[in-house]
Amino acid sequence: MDAESKIKTFETFKFVCPILIWPALLSRTDVLGKKHCIEGLDNLKKYLGSQRSDDNFKIFVDSGKTLARDLGTDSKFSISKLRKQVRLFDYEGSHKPVSNSFQKFKTAFYFAILDHAISSVNERFTLLTKCYSLF
Numbered sequence: 001m002d003a004e005s006k007i008k009t010f011e012t013f014k015f016v017c018p019i020l021i022w023p024a025l026l027s028r029t030d031v032l033g034k035k036h037c038i039e040g041l042d043n044l045k046k047y048l049g050s051q052r053s054d055d056n057f058k059i060f061v062d063s064g065k066t067l068a069r070d071l072g073t074d075s076k077f078s079i080s081k082l083r084k085q086v087r088l089f090d091y092e093g094s095h096k097p098v099s100n101s102f103q104k105f106k107t108a109f110y111f112a113i114l115d116h117a118i119s120s121v122n123e124r125f126t127l128l129t130k131c132y133s134l135f
Contacts, residue, residue, distance in 0.1 A: 038129060038132060049118065057106055076101075
């Protein structure tokens, strides 16, 4: 195709109409999508914050115990052998590992996952609200 045939194609109604229609549709869809996304992230942030409590952890553990009982497995957290950690420098404080397997699971797994998810959602929520405010 040469330049003149491309110009003729650009001047057709079939080409001009989509140029007018698509931006109008996409601008509304884009704003609508961002708004719902921000609302969804806000709801997720509230949910994750509400889940980070001892009561909700107990609910999950009780549900896990029920499932373990139904499956015929042990419903207790396994106790791992406590290992002594070699300290290389004296200024490092002595770290006493948690000996209670229930507490260890709660802090090392449950709260760690929720904290990571909350920080990730907060980061995305902040970035999305900045982008939304610009456009």
